[in-house]
Amino acid sequence: MVAKSSGGRDQARRARRPAGVAKRIGLLTSGGDCPGINAAIRGVGKTAIRVYGMDVIGFVNGFNGLVHQEYVELTDEALSGILTLGGTILGTSREKPFAGSRGEDGAAKPKAMLRTVASLGLDCVVCIGGNGTMKTAHMLSQAGVNVVGVPKTIDNDVWGTDQSFGFDSALTIATEAIDRLHTTANSHRRIMVLELMGHSAGWLALSAGVAGGGDVILLPEMAWNEAAVADYLVHRQKDGKPYSIVVVAEGIALPKKAVEAGARPGRWLAQRITALTGLETRETVLGYIQRGGSPSPDDRILATRLGTAATTLISRGKFGRMVALRGSQVTSIPLASTAGKLRLVPAYDPLVLEARLLGVCFGDRATK
């Protein structure tokens, strides 16, 4: 992973540096991994090296690398061949260096990060991550470091961008899983419950549910009740539908007794459906398969666009911002405006309304 650059080529590259533009930048990847991160690293790094003659280093294992000054040089060669790779070549972690930083000892990690930035002479740190990472990036920026954020997550819940890379790949995988459940559900005349990721957002369950023709879709953002789900499934059977697909987001609200028992949504729901309807029910938890593997073409493109845009921002001296997709345009917003916020599914999201027109049950209404 660590590639040494050749001296002659480096001199030529540095000679191309426009005056007044950042010379040395660091980047890190933080939070849960997802497809497209390496494409973003490549987008940031190749633009920085080839267009602006910058030196680029990559911190390993998220903010841990910044705290402990653990990094690798990212040369043009090191950035080749990673576009299609899943995961992150830098490693990641859920380290939150500002957590508990108010006490005397608590300031140790923030101070260590500032020391790293100063001792390595970094003009900017690019933070690739989800909403937790953007919050930390904002705090780092408030502490005086030049920071640019790049949003990634399969949950699609980073506030201020219409889409984060990772989401499209996960959606493709989740949709294929539903497609496969249809045939086995039909053969056995069963109810199939599929639990999908998304943390406290329902974007993945909603989108995959619609793309895969789910009959019931349960989202964390919407109140639902088991009686409405059971009633709907029984009516479907009476209407001659031999099987049903229930797509459930991992973050849905569960009754108190289920929470106290440590129940998982998919399993708990499958048990309740069997108990309430007598219909044979099975559950599948798709899990980390949703996050692994090669990025989809759309995610490669989005990650590349956001990565190159991050370096363009740096070249203009615009810091404390997150690159974002708005419509078809890549733009940027202040980190302050996204930090601490979540992009959730609105009750009247067009896709929810369109799914309702098709008869999809969101568990919130009794069957007519």
Ligand code: F6P
């Ligand atoms: O935020 C991305 C995500 O994949 C969520 O959908 C999921 O709840 C979580 O990460 C799992 O995180 P971990 O890798 O810490 O188990």
